[in-house]
Amino acid sequence: MRFSNRLIKPLFLASSVSVAVAACGADADSSTSATSGAGGATTSSASTGTGGNGGGTGGATATTSSSSAGTGGAGGGDGKAFPTTPGNVFSLQYRNSTDVAITVWFEGSQPPCSSANALQCDSVPGGVPWNPADYTKNWAALKSVFAASGTHFFVLDASAQSHEVDVSNRIDLEPGETLRVQLPIKDGHPEWYFARNGVSQSVGTKGWVTKKGVSMPASERALLFEYNVQAKEVYWDLSAVDGLNANGTMNYEGPGCAGSVNCKCDSAMPKKCSTNLDAFTDANDGCPYITTVNGAKVCSNPKFYATVDAAVKKPSWVVPASAFTTDSVSTDYPDIWNKAGKPSGADMASAPSGDSLKKQAYHIWWATNVVGKAWLKYLQANAAGTCDAYGWAYDEMKWKAGDTFDQNGNPSLNTTISPLVRCDLSNDTYVNIDVTKVM
Numbered sequence: 001m002r003f004s005n006r007l008i009k010p011l012f013l014a015s016s017v018s019v020a021v022a023a024c025g026a027d028a029d030s031s032t033s034a035t036s037g038a039g040g041a042t043t044s045s046a047s048t049g050t051g052g053n054g055g056g057t058g059g060a061t062a063t064t065s066s067s068s069a070g071t072g073g074a075g076g077g078d079g080k081a082f083p084t085t086p087g088n089v090f091s092l093q094y095r096n097s098t099d100v101a102i103t104v105w106f107e108g109s110q111p112p113c114s115s116a117n118a119l120q121c122d123s124v125p126g127g128v129p130w131n132p133a134d135y136t137k138n139w140a141a142l143k144s145v146f147a148a149s150g151t152h153f154f155v156l157d158a159s160a161q162s163h164e165v166d167v168s169n170r171i172d173l174e175p176g177e178t179l180r181v182q183l184p185i186k187d188g189h190p191e192w193y194f195a196r197n198g199v200s201q202s203v204g205t206k207g208w209v210t211k212k213g214v215s216m217p218a219s220e221r222a223l224l225f226e227y228n229v230q231a232k233e234v235y236w237d238l239s240a241v242d243g244l245n246a247n248g249t250m251n252y253e254g255p256g257c258a259g260s261v262n263c264k265c266d267s268a269m270p271k272k273c274s275t276n277l278d279a280f281t282d283a284n285d286g287c288p289y290i291t292t293v294n295g296a297k298v299c300s301n302p303k304f305y306a307t308v309d310a311a312v313k314k315p316s317w318v319v320p321a322s323a324f325t326t327d328s329v330s331t332d333y334p335d336i337w338n339k340a341g342k343p344s345g346a347d348m349a350s351a352p353s354g355d356s357l358k359k360q361a362y363h364i365w366w367a368t369n370v371v372g373k374a375w376l377k378y379l380q381a382n383a384a385g386t387c388d389a390y391g392w393a394y395d396e397m398k399w400k401a402g403d404t405f406d407q408n409g410n411p412s413l414n415t416t417i418s419p420l421v422r423c424d425l426s427n428d429t430y431v432n433i434d435v436t437k438v439m
Helices: 115-120 132-140 143-149 334-339 345-350 356-368 370-380
Strands: 090-096 102-106 152-156 162-165 170-173 178-182 194-196 199-201 205-211 224-229 233-239 246-253 271-273 290-293 296-300 421-424 429-438
Touching: 090 170, 090 205, 090 224, 115 143, 115 194, 115 199, 152 170, 170 178, 205 246, 205 429, 233 246, 233 271, 233 429, 334 356, 345 356, 345 370, 356 370
Parallel strands: 090 429
Antiparallel strands: 090 178, 102 170, 102 205, 152 162, 152 178, 194 199, 205 224, 224 233, 233 421, 246 271, 246 429, 290 296
């Protein structure tokens, strides 16, 4: 998640303080203040029904435990509609459309509480951050707070039969199952609040998936599903800034979208990631270099190529990060390279700074260097299918020769991919995530 200085709205608001935050994989210069309030508790229920662009499940209104079948709009990797729930305001949902059991992970330091209960959901109590190994235990201790906030998790089977499960940073899903995340509702709008060291906050958050049995409480080079719900808007995106380990689609849809082109969003949907995750061969355009993290296979971003196994089949451009050249920044744009402090190739691949002069060098490196170009081509223009996801930290802006930079170090607007989507928040809608493959 990139915190810096661009003109993208923040991915979630901040309470008690004004915080400038950004779309994950993107950067921002906007800051906002808080909304407040709590949502009410809800009992378990679900039904399938018509879904605008593809339906979805969700709800913040109490309903009885029941389900019924119906028709749904287009949605998901197999075209099957997501289930919908009567009384829904807004929800997130993840569906397992793979043939293996998976785990859906949430950012453990950001438990989903209401603004009214945010201070009870402090992930940095007394200034000491929670240990990722303790996230599941810490969320379990918040069970009554989640209930008071109106946060509820439901798992639906393939026939949309629903049962409530404890709110947790990790939820297992069997093939065909869907997780519905019901957020707190205040004044008809969803919330996602927590606290850090006594300060109530609501900032952009994320989820990711692994095969069941893998322990990854902190995201490790996985494809990220990022979302931000504000009072009247929702922002969301796919990010492979650190790497990817899954394929899937992400969409904003539901009955509340009826009659609206793209459900009042600023980009065509759904967003898809269909990049080939198989090991590289000369013919398959597969992952350039597969590594293992916490027992899980991942397709790492080149910035993580600390060492490279000579025995593994890979493209010629896959080399240790220490061997990345500074071409073509130092060779063709020496003034920009010098003003940026003469960063190494590895530093420009990582793009750790929000400094405007350094960002200019980063943009040129990713647009011209053989490593940066090859990674983005593999990820976003793969022979197996495209991936509308961030490929590096500032990838929402694409530099090309002749472009100038603004005061924040950004070139002209991206014309190649559009991973970040902003939508006007409508009642009875969902951010639907369909997981179609996991490494």
